[in-house]
Amino acid sequence: MPGDGGGGPALRDSRLLGPGRRHGSADALHPRTPLRRRPVRQGGPLSYEAALAAARQGRLYPAVILDGGSAEARRSAALELARALLCEAPAAARPCGVCRHCRRIVWPGGDEATPFHPDFQVLERDLKASTSVDATREMLRTAQVSPYEARGQVFVIASAESLTGEAANALLKNLEEPHVSAPRNFFLLAPSRLDLLPTLRSRSLAVFLGPAQPVDPQVVEPLARAFSAAASSWASSGSPVYLLSAAAALAGAGGWDDPRSGQPWAVAAAAVLRSLPQEDGAAADRRARLALAEALLEGPALRLRGITAERILEGMVARHLA
Incomplete structure (x- = not known):
């Protein structure tokens, strides 16, 4: 995965601050401040390095599409961003990889020994060809409560392109009603952001991870x-x-x-x-x-x-x- 791109250009892009936040304002510096506006349509894709720099500062846009790359690359990106958002280390050192949050943010593998973090959840496709509205609503119920341990919550939709129409609309409703007590981030993973509904794309920040094919x-x-x-x-x-x-x-x-x-x-x-x-x-x-x-x-x-x-x-x- 791409490495640390630094915090310079990324933090000067107001799109990263989430709805209702502007540079120079008090709430731009405090990610726990309630969000006051609905998300607005985003521009073109952002680099992974810029997104990671924003996540370190707790200023990443609430809904992010991770598209392009291989399925493994998308999973790795989601994990690193989630660790950066919830890590206990100073911002410049996030994700540290050793704190109680970083060590437990892992991709679920069905093994009882797999670490569990109550504020990190992955929604995987539950049907043969789609992600159902029932599974999506079950995940979203968790998003309605305050974080258990960390300063925020992270939810990953592993195959966002497979969301049924009802599931996508349920998710959209949550994106339009930002959490008021603590940061809440959604990562939508897909081969291409164009595979998602226009309404989801319009309320998300796109992070392009590059082509899936290996190149010389x-x-x-x-x-x-x-x-x-x-x-x-x-x-x-x-x-x-x-x-x-x-x-x-x-x-x-x-x-x-x-x-x-x-x-x-x-x-x-x-x-x-x-x-x-x-x-x-x-x-x-x-x-x-x-x-x-x-x-x-x-x-x-x-x-x-x-x-x-x-x-x-x-x-x-x-x-x-x-």
């Missing part, structure tokens, strides 16, 4: 450098030729002959993720590139409609960077 870093690195140079030139000059150059850099992933293959799109997405700027003041650029990386994984579906890879790349780059 030696292939990704030169593509990332070329893409970053072209994107930076576009930002400074506004000349459309640099958008074409950025798309051409991603086309260097190769392997476009098979329209059904997701591998070249995974390589291109990884290159965009590798290019994320880290400078202060580059939050908008980072979000735009994250959204582009996520969109690239939808490339195979467009190829099957008969659209060329070159045209798709040019269109996606222009749509997200221009």
Whole structure:
């Protein structure tokens, strides 16, 4: 999983503070202060590093979609964020991995020896192809009470894309009625946030974990450098030729002959993720590139409609960077 990205740019993004919180206000500094507004629609995806930095400070948005990556990567991300939210160590050291909360926040395995934490709950698919409304409501009943031990509660929906319509609506009602006594965070895990209902997406912060397919870093690195140079030139000059150059850099992933293959799109997405700027003041650029990386994984579906890879790349780059 991605490591510590630091607390700088993340904590300057008011989207991370949750509804009703603004920088410079008293309640922005106290996560236990009652939330006063309903969640609002979020922008594009956020980097995992920024989300982790916000979780360390107790300022992560109440509902987070963890999408992309493998199922194991999504589980690992949910566990690390949950530990960061409930850890007893000073903010900079969270998650410490050794406190009474960190040691007991683990993925349930059905083993009696598996540690249990009353303020951390995972909802897994209970039916063959879906997560039922009954199982969802049972989890949500726990969310209506105050934390037992920690300063907040964390609820993970392991296969959010499998929520039935009734289950999704039950969850939505809870997201629209924030807990007033203590922080309460929901993590919705899914291969793609587009698999979730628009109403759930609109009330959640998206954290994109990257492509599921493994990619060769030696292939990704030169593509990332070329893409970053072209994107930076576009930002400074506004000349459309640099958008074409950025798309051409991603086309260097190769392997476009098979329209059904997701591998070249995974390589291109990884290159965009590798290019994320880290400078202060580059939050908008980072979000735009994250959204582009996520969109690239939808490339195979467009190829099957008969659209060329070159045209798709040019269109996606222009749509997200221009």
